[in-house]
Amino acid sequence: xxxxxxxxxxxxxxxxxxxxxxxxxxxxxxxxxxxxxxxxxxxxxxxxxxxxxxxxxxxxxxxxxxxxxxxxxxxxxxxxxxxxxxxxxxxxxxxxxxxxxxxxxxxxxxxxxxxxxxxxxxxxxxxxxxxxxxxxxxxxxxxxxxxxxxxxxxxxxxxxxxxxxxxxxxxxxxxxxxxxxxxxxxxxxxxxxxxxxxxxxxxxxxxxxxxxxxxxxxxxxxxxxxxxxxxxxxxxxxxxxxxxxxxxxxxxxxxxxxxxxxxxxxxxxxxxxxxxxxxxxxxxxxxxxxxxxxxxxxxxxxxxxxxxxxxxxxxxxxxxxxxxxxxxxxxxxxxxxxxxxxxxxxxxxxxxxxxxxxxxxxxxxxxxxxxxxxxxxxxxxxxxxxxx
Amino acid sequence: xxxxxxxxxxxxxxxxxxxxxxxxxxxxxxxxxxxxxxxxxxxxxxxxxxxxxxxxxxxxxxxxxxxxxxxxxxxxxxxxxxxxxxxxxxxxxxxxxx
Numbered sequence: 346x347x348x349x350x351x352x353x354x355x356x357x358x359x360x361x362x363x364x365x366x367x368x369x370x371x372x373x374x375x376x377x378x379x380x381x382x383x384x385x386x387x388x389x390x391x392x393x394x395x396x397x398x399x400x401x402x403x404x405x406x407x408x409x410x411x412x413x414x415x416x417x418x419x420x421x422x423x424x425x426x427x428x429x430x431x432x433x434x435x436x437x438x439x440x441x442x443x444x445x446x447x448x449x450x451x452x453x454x455x456x457x458x459x460x461x462x463x464x465x466x467x468x469x470x471x472x473x474x475x476x477x478x479x480x481x482x483x484x485x486x487x488x489x490x491x492x493x494x495x496x497x498x499x500x501x502x503x504x505x506x507x508x509x510x511x512x513x514x515x516x517x518x519x520x521x522x523x524x525x526x527x528x529x530x531x532x533x534x535x536x537x538x539x540x541x542x543x544x545x546x547x548x549x550x551x552x553x554x555x556x557x558x559x560x561x562x563x564x565x566x567x568x569x570x571x572x573x574x575x576x577x578x579x580x581x582x583x584x585x586x587x588x589x590x591x592x593x594x595x596x597x598x599x600x601x602x603x604x605x606x607x608x609x610x611x612x613x614x615x616x617x618x619x620x621x622x623x624x625x626x627x628x629x630x631x632x633x634x635x636x637x638x639x640x641x642x643x644x645x646x647x648x649x650x651x652x653x654x655x656x657x658x659x660x661x662x663x664x665x666x667x668x669x670x671x672x673x674x675x676x677x678x679x680x681x682x683x684x685x686x687x688x689x690x691x692x693x694x695x696x697x698x699x700x701x702x703x704x705x706x707x708x709x710x711x712x713x714x715x716x717x718x719x720x721x722x723x724x725x726x727x728x729x730x731x732x733x
Numbered sequence: 734x735x736x737x738x739x740x741x742x743x744x745x746x747x748x749x750x751x752x753x754x755x756x757x758x759x760x761x762x763x764x765x766x767x768x769x770x771x772x773x774x775x776x777x778x779x780x781x782x783x784x785x786x787x788x789x790x791x792x793x794x795x796x797x798x799x800x801x802x803x804x805x806x807x808x809x810x811x812x813x814x815x816x817x818x819x820x821x822x823x824x825x826x827x828x829x830x831x
Contacts, residue, residue: 379745380741380742381742402742403792403829404740404742404792404793404826404827404829405742405743405746405780405781405790405793405826406779406780406790407779408776408780421746421776423775438771438775438776438777438778438779439778439784441776441778441779441780441784442778442779442784444784444785
């Protein structure tokens with residue numbers, strides 16, 4: 346029987362939950378990296394026991410951790426005694442070194458002034474589909490980095506910041522590159538999303554990038570209705586079988602593109618509010634998508650104190666609330682952008698974590714929900730691995 | 734030997750328990766201690782000072798002999814009591830937050 350491993354990043358460490366394919370009894374392991382913010386953990390699709398983690402702290406900065414045994418043990422790559430063989434005899438210690446390439450340049454700040462790029466943390470790590478040693482990291486201030494040596498060193502792909510980077514500005518959470526989608530059919534195609542800059546696509550393996558924000562409307566944030574960048578995109582998702590069909594949770598609005606982001610259209614439909622953070626796609630039904638509506642940009646909790654996931658089986662526009670097993674009174678948690686994921690079992694399991702420290706699982710595509718752990722620190726990210 | 738006390742989280746990163754002793758080959762300064770620390774524990778590179786500029790991270794402090802050395806030039810010689818090993822050099826996470 347297959348088994349499930351859930352990788353949870355929180356404000357005070359990482360947790361790993363495991364269960365068999367029934368997804369009923371869960372074992373909780375953690376905290377790993379106790380006391381640190383763990384923005385994201387993700388396993389390699391090629392080698393699921395290879396897991397990368399972003400461990401960060403306002404005091405001590407960024408640390409990248411790597412496990413090669415499914416999360417049982419962790420090491421910062423490239424910092425062991427065997428790695429001290431630099432030509433000058435000095436330590437390398439480069440796994441947490443994220444340096445912007447070339448002229449650092451400036452971006453727009455909250456007050457409209459220009460500020461130089463300054464690395465703060467890694468929000469998201471996306472391992473390659475084909476090579477466990479290759480992974481991409483999305484950073485704040487927004488940039489994309491790549492490792493090809495298992496996280497020992499990271500190099501920026503600076504072409505992204507050439508895509509009108511001087512007009513990007515921080516969202517409320519900072520100017521973060523939070524989403525990286527790799528096209529499983531075309532290794533040269535990469536999508537990223539940045540708050541508050543928008544969505545971008547590379548068709549040459551990350552060397553050059555173009556904004557893909559046509560059709561987005563942000564009248565409350567951007568006076569220019571045709572602004573090419575500056576949109577506060579909260580999350581994008583796609584189904585691996587149809588990687589050109591993109592779904593987006595924008596600051597406000599649920600959006601859809603059927604042409605790899607060249608044009609977007611709104612599919613918010615009958616949602617009670619179209620503000621929110623995560624969006625994800627069912628593992629076996631490319632037109633079934635999930636969002637968690639949040640009251641507004643000023644009120645980051647569910648409408649009416651009811652925690653509801655909304656599911657569309659039509660690729661948007663027609664949405665149904667999913668409430669069974671979720672709190673329907675006095676619930677004022679949020680669900681952050683990287684805190685929803687699906688497994689690959691049939692029926693598909695859907696998972697999300699809350700800022701209140703609960704992680705919910707639906708083993709039947711959203712019909713029934715159960716908390717599989719409660720009272721963790723605020724959940725920053727959830728990823729799911731389906732193991733043979 | 735210079736005695737060094739790291740904050741809890743850096744002890745965990747470096748996998749050391751409590752106070753450690755360091756041989757500082759260069760001048761016994763803050764920079765000298767940090768360089769020796771990073772050489773012995775490469776994972777600490779970037780956690781106390783910037784990789785490139787070697788500037789102290791904003792929320793890191795260096796204490797010794799009841800003094801805050803954080804704002805002294807990094808090439809200032811450490812107090813004699815630290816150099817002789819009578820007093821430890823402390824790396825401290827600054828009070829911040831609430």
